[in-house]
Amino acid sequence: xxxxxxxxxxxxxxxxxxxxxxxxxxxxxxxxxxxxxxxxxxxxxxxxxxxxxxxxxxxxxxxxxxxxxxxxxxxxxxxxxxxxxxxxxxxxxxxxxxxxxxxxxxxxxxxxxxxxxxxxxxxx
Numbered sequence: 653x654x655x656x657x658x659x660x661x662x663x664x665x666x667x668x669x670x671x672x673x674x675x676x677x678x679x680x681x682x683x684x685x686x687x688x689x690x691x692x693x694x695x696x697x698x699x700x701x702x703x704x705x706x707x708x709x710x711x712x713x714x715x716x717x718x719x720x721x722x723x724x725x726x727x728x729x730x731x732x733x734x735x736x737x738x739x740x741x742x743x744x745x746x747x748x749x750x751x752x753x754x755x756x757x758x759x760x761x762x763x764x765x766x767x768x769x770x771x772x773x774x775x776x
Contacts, residue, residue, distance in 0.1 A: 656681045658688060663696035664770060672709040675716035682720065689727050697730040697770035698753075703760050705737040725751045732766040734758045 654677035655668040665685055669677075689695055708714045731753045733739070758766040 653677065654681055656684050658684050660688060662771065663688070663692065663694070664699065665695060665697070666699045666701060669700075669702045669706045672706050673713050673717060674709045675713045677713070678716045678720040682723075685724065689724070693727070695724070695728045697732065698728055699732045699734060699766055699770055701734045701760075701763060701766075703736055705735065705739045721751070725753055728753045730770050731755045732758060732770050734760055734763050734766045736760045 653670040654673055655670055657666045657668075659665070667681065685695065708717065728751075731751065733755070735757070736759060756766075756769060758769075
């Protein structure tokens with residue numbers, strides 16, 4: 653399950669994986685995020701908050717995740733991974749080369765620091 657919270661005032665989405673991710677999780681996320689992007693043309697930030705990365709429940713879920721990133725990354729300014737999972741460090745160093753957005757990793761305990769980073773456009 654993927655918990656998705658959209659802060660429309662600030663253009664920030666917080667996603668929290670609560671178990672193995674399914675293809676339906678990404679459809680549900682798009683149903684929340686896409687109308688906002690259609691209205692505003694962009695999304696300021698995405699904050700991924702998870703103590704550890706739960707993985708995907710199927711190969712189809714992984715493919716849907718990659719499609720979701722491909723369809724949205726050019727419309728997002730910043731992505732913060734707030735996790736103790738090694739995937740956070742990997743994402744900061746590797747995903748940053750493939751995404752238009754600025755990407756940064758924060759330890760799970762530093763949620764407030766991550767929120768401050770995504771809220772400050774000058775830190776891009």
